[in-house]
Amino acid sequence: MPNPTAAMLVIGDEILSGRTRDANMYHLAGLLTDAGITLTEVRVVSDDTGAIIAAVNALRGQYDHVFTSGGIGPTHDDITAEAIAQAFGVPITIRADARALLQAHYDRAGLPLNEARQRMARIPDGARLIDNPVSTAPGFTLQNVHVMAGVPAIFQAMMASVLPTLTGGQPLISQTLRVNRGEGDIADAFAALAADYPDLSMGSYPFTQNGVYGTNLVIRGSDLALVSAAMARLTQVFGAP
Amino acid sequence: MPNPTAAMLVIGDEILSGRTRDANMYHLAGLLTDAGITLTEVRVVSDDTGAIIAAVNALRGQYDHVFTSGGIGPTHDDITAEAIAQAFGVPITIRADARALLQAHYDRAGLPLNEARQRMARIPDGARLIDNPVSTAPGFTLQNVHVMAGVPAIFQAMMASVLPTLTGGQPLISQTLRVNRGEGDIADAFAALAADYPDLSMGSYPFTQNGVYGTNLVIRGSDLALVSAAMARLTQVFGAP
Numbered sequence: 001m002p003n004p005t006a007a008m009l010v011i012g013d014e015i016l017s018g019r020t021r022d023a024n025m026y027h028l029a030g031l032l033t034d035a036g037i038t039l040t041e042v043r044v045v046s047d048d049t050g051a052i053i054a055a056v057n058a059l060r061g062q063y064d065h066v067f068t069s070g071g072i073g074p075t076h077d078d079i080t081a082e083a084i085a086q087a088f089g090v091p092i093t094i095r096a097d098a099r100a101l102l103q104a105h106y107d108r109a110g111l112p113l114n115e116a117r118q119r120m121a122r123i124p125d126g127a128r129l130i131d132n133p134v135s136t137a138p139g140f141t142l143q144n145v146h147v148m149a150g151v152p153a154i155f156q157a158m159m160a161s162v163l164p165t166l167t168g169g170q171p172l173i174s175q176t177l178r179v180n181r182g183e184g185d186i187a188d189a190f191a192a193l194a195a196d197y198p199d200l201s202m203g204s205y206p207f208t209q210n211g212v213y214g215t216n217l218v219i220r221g222s223d224l225a226l227v228s229a230a231m232a233r234l235t236q237v238f239g240a241p
Numbered sequence: 242m243p244n245p246t247a248a249m250l251v252i253g254d255e256i257l258s259g260r261t262r263d264a265n266m267y268h269l270a271g272l273l274t275d276a277g278i279t280l281t282e283v284r285v286v287s288d289d290t291g292a293i294i295a296a297v298n299a300l301r302g303q304y305d306h307v308f309t310s311g312g313i314g315p316t317h318d319d320i321t322a323e324a325i326a327q328a329f330g331v332p333i334t335i336r337a338d339a340r341a342l343l344q345a346h347y348d349r350a351g352l353p354l355n356e357a358r359q360r361m362a363r364i365p366d367g368a369r370l371i372d373n374p375v376s377t378a379p380g381f382t383l384q385n386v387h388v389m390a391g392v393p394a395i396f397q398a399m400m401a402s403v404l405p406t407l408t409g410g411q412p413l414i415s416q417t418l419r420v421n422r423g424e425g426d427i428a429d430a431f432a433a434l435a436a437d438y439p440d441l442s443m444g445s446y447p448f449t450q451n452g453v454y455g456t457n458l459v460i461r462g463s464d465l466a467l468v469s470a471a472m473a474r475l476t477q478v479f480g481a482p
Contacts, residue, residue: 010283013442013444013461014444014446014459015266015270015283016270016280016281016282016283017270017274017280017413017415017461018267018269018270018271018272018273018274018280019415019459020446021267022266022267025256025263025285026259026262026263028259029256029257029258029259030259031259032259033258033259039257039258039259040257040286040287040292041257041284041285041286041287041292042251042256042257042283042284042285043282043283043284043285044266044282044283044284045281045282046281046282047442047444051281051282073424073445073447074424074425074428075424075427075428075431075432075444075445076428076431076432076435076436076443077435077442077443077444077445106425111423111425111426114425114426114428114429115429116424116425116426116428116429116432117425117428119428120425151447172258174258174260182352183314183315183316183357184315184347184352184355184357184358184361185352185355185357186316187315187316187317187355187357187358187360188355188356188357190316190317191316191317191357194317194318195317201254201288201318202317202318203254203255203288203316203318204314204316204318205255205261206314206376206392207392218255218260220254220258
């Protein structure tokens with residue numbers, strides 16, 4: 001059975017303007033690879049309701065899972081929850097269990113649960129809450145869409161509660177051979193080897209170090225024996241690392 | 242006149258598998274913001290011809306410029322140039338001027354211009370070459386699509402030659418006020434201010450430092466006087482930084 005597929009939707013003007021360098025895509029990519037879920041596409045869109053709706057509807061129909069980051073805080077530019085509700089065509093209201101979590105949190109902190117903070121309890125109908133051990137305000141899962149915060153510490157904590165609920169596949173195994181030759185030198189032999197292993201994915205990534213061209217040859221697949229066999233042949237062709 | 246719009250297409254299994262953390266999106270976002278070109282969407286797709294064609298055709302029709310990174314090297318997994326040619330429905334052949342650049346480069350290096358390296362001279366009909374001062378193999382511009390390498394040093398060098406050829410708009414100006422209060426505390430007043438300035442974009446980005454919650458309030462726009470006026474009012478409301 002092929003591995004489940006996934007897409008990520010990063011929401012935020014701060015990423016597109018270059019103010020902030022996104023960290024969540026790299027984190028999610030590593031997690032999903034280890035879990036045997038194939039991250040196939042990522043989109044980054046601005047804080048625009050129409051753009052969020054279009055992207056989430058395109059992605060949720062095409063992939064087994066969609067993970068979103070950003071736009072679920074208390075301020076006026078946090079429009080993700082509303083956009084997701086619209087994308088699914090379901091109502092969104094302040095939900096009692098989410099509100100109770102926030103009430104307890106702000107009571108402990110001696111802060112009022114004002115109107116802005118209550119916005120973080122707005123959850124589309126039919127969604128399951130995602131625990132936020134960092135700052136309480138929950139994310140949510142609606143069907144195959146997992147809606148999480150953009151702050152990396154919170155995104156990571158939310159993914160830690162979401163991931164065990166997903167059915168993964170075979171983890172993607174990756175082995176690398178580093179050769180001190182340019183890509184153009186190794187391309188033919190590497191392509192021939194790749195053609196012998198249609199079930200594996202092989203990529204080459206050039207680097208320069210101290211003015212010398214080199215290439216990292218990477219073999220990826222979910223069958224460890226097959227990856228290792230291909231790597232043994234690759235090492236035979238290009239010499240030990 | 243509104244600023245020109247742009248999208249980026251990142252091509253590469255190594256990003257989606259979490260092997261490599263993308264650096265080009267952040268670099269491009271900063272460059273375009275300074276040039277007054279609005280980066281509106283980013284997509285990341287795998288080394289798959291169909292996925293590249295679908296994304297590039299969706300984006301080039303929707304935005305003034307599309308910038309791609311990755312997949313233009315000499316190895317079998319470098320399929321971007323072919324995919325772009327297919328997306329535009331134009332032939333792709335080894336072009337004499339691109340081949341001559343490579344020939345001179347490899348002659349100097351005492352290396353053969355073998356078949357794999359000649360692949361890097363394959364350019365879709367009608368494209369303009371993009372200079373590569375790092376490793377010679379050129380990128381290309383076909384209509385509004387700028388096709389560049391994924392290696393960050395080369396991507397950056399190519400953007401340095403592409404950017405001066407583009408007509409920019411008003412640079413996006415961004416001013417930030419850091420307040421030592423949580424987002425939920427400032428949300429109402431911040432939203433009210435944002436409503437007074439429909440031509441500006443305002444965002445809030447929470448942080449924690451030494452266990453204290455704080456928020457960076459960011460005002461963005463292309464009219465310096467307007468941004469400064471809004472920032473003066475923001476500072477009045479929330480106190481000096």
